[in-house]
Amino acid sequence: MTTLAWILLACLAGGALSLGIAALVAFRVQARWIPTLVSYAVGALLGAVFLDMIPHIFQANPNPGRSAAMILAGILVFFILEKLLLWRHHHHHGEEIEGGHDHGHDNDQGRSGWMIVAGDSFHNFTDGVIIAGAFIADIRLGVITALAILAHEIPQEIGDFLILLHSGFSKKKALLLNVVSSLATVLGALIAYFALAGARNWVPDLLAIAAASMIYVAVADLIPGLHKRAALRETLGQVSFIGLGIATIWIIHEGLG
Template sequence: MSTLAIILIATAAGSLLSLLLAAVVALSARPSWVPVLVSYAIGALLGASLLEVLPEAVKMNGDIDTVSKALLGGILLFFLLEKLVLWRHCHDEICDAHGSHDHGHDHGRSGLMITVGDTFHNFVDGLIIAGAFLVDFRLGVVTALAIIAHEIPQEIGDFLILLHSGYTRTQALLLNLLTGVATMVGALLGYYALSMLEGWTPALLGLAAASMLYVALSDLIPGLHKRAEIASTLQQLVLIGLGIGSVALAGYVIGHGH
């Protein structure tokens, strides 16, 4: 079997496995649980961006300046993207997207942005898997398994954000499946043009981190302030901590597995 075939099988299997495992957890949640579980999604996004994605981007070439600029540019990009979604939904001066969320969701804003960000992230995952297999088969297998382990908490968070954003369970599943295609694209480009794209990888990771941070801090955390009671606040803090902890634990296990 050719190296390219192995790379494509590994990326496809990894995307499907992480998606299915995340779907089993996320889609078994009752609709009434979604506002509560959004706290976990916030933690997973903060943990993935600050503990995994950004450190990995800096490690790749040691150039924190490039990563910082990509992160800043990404935050501005997602701010403009959110504005575009708002303009699309609003034809009057006052509307649901500008004011209260009468239907319990945000008209797809955070869902759309997390989908775009996840596409960047999956594309980079494909590049990384292809590069590892080109270096060594065993390294490729270990890398693919590591990415699956890191993707599961992130995919759970993405599902919850899409449901919170007003998408149906079927739509959330299809959107996450489509973003998985970016892994295959990244793997193909990585195989054929890794040397040319390698310099762009830290910047792409910076954009992926920007999407996670923007959604968590701008769209999701403000919604938690609607429940200001001490018991609700403690529950939110615990779930955010669990989200961060799940990402940190996955990184610790994989790191010591090497």
């Protein structure tokens, strides 16, 4: 297959699989499954970054110091962006409390639900850019990156479904909005493919930023949630599934090698 075909297959198949699993779990409201999926996602993300992405970045870039600096800068940028989003959310939430409600759309849906759809669409768009950059660099790296992104998309999609349902959306509408949101992955991938195909010297920098994004999501967003469940049994389960996520990436790495 061509590189573009691999990119489109990864985006469409990954989106369909993550939505299918997320809908199955969310509609059955098996919230107790989410920490297990999050633990696995942490392992898959960190495994993909440290076993595949970073080694490939340093091999492809004649200036590894620049790549390391890009990863560091990327982590800082994502920290600042999240701070801005949190500030906006708290400011917006304060206004809602003063107004005494969480509505304001013609269909009387909660603002939080629409904010989730917008945020998820942007997130999916950036995932598409990351997937395209990885496939352009190397098909094997693209497959592993797409699988790691899929692993963290599943628990995120479950959370999105639950928020939409809580905001008053019907199950059918929540699923439809998530399908539309997932198409942003394809859009991001197509734009990145045509932008980067003729400028492959940009690929290592893009991969460095992508690695920073995945490290930040795992360490700053996912792991703190796991720390809230500190019982020994739950901790052992978390460590086991983090290890399973890493092992999955390692097996794929060796198998495709």
